[in-house]
Amino acid sequence: AETLSARLARLRDWRDFDWDALGRLLGRTHALGFRHADLNAHNVLIDGAESLWLIDWDRGSRRAPGPWPARVLERLARSLRKLHGLRVEAADAKASWQSLLRAHERGGATEANGG
Numbered sequence: 001a002e003t004l005s006a007r008l009a010r011l012r013d014w015r016d017f018d019w020d021a022l023g024r025l026l027g028r029t030h031a032l033g034f035r036h037a038d039l040n041a042h043n044v045l046i047d048g049a050e051s052l053w054l055i056d057w058d059r060g061s062r063r064a065p066g067p068w069p070a071r072v073l074e075r076l077a078r079s080l081r082k083l084h085g086l087r088v089e090a091a092d093a094k095a096s097w098q099s100l101l102r103a104h105e106r107g108g109a110t111e112a113n114g115g
Contacts, residue, residue: 005041027107040079
């Protein structure tokens with residue numbers, strides 16, 4: 001397995017990572033009310049089959065619907081900025097983040113409609 005941080009460090013173009021899959025995973029997770037207290041690029045694992053796993057749930061919680069998913073996503077964005085610096089300002093990185101956000105909305109809507 002490899003962390004998201006490690007994967008991004010070796011990619012020339014961040015669009016080569018499946019940001020849609022991560023966005024859908026996070027959207028479904030949030031729609032079910034699960035809040036990861038420390039979502040960062042080290043807590044997303046990619047296994048040999050390219051499946052995504054969220055790890056380090058020791059401070060996670062179940063929450064009622066509210067504005068908290070945006071704060072969780074902002075934490076992930078801060079992590080990417082901290083780990084990868086100005087790289088997050090490149091066109092491919094910005095496009096990748098927008099893809100994640102769109103997929104997050106779709107993932108949450110899919111789960112809210114019964115999966």
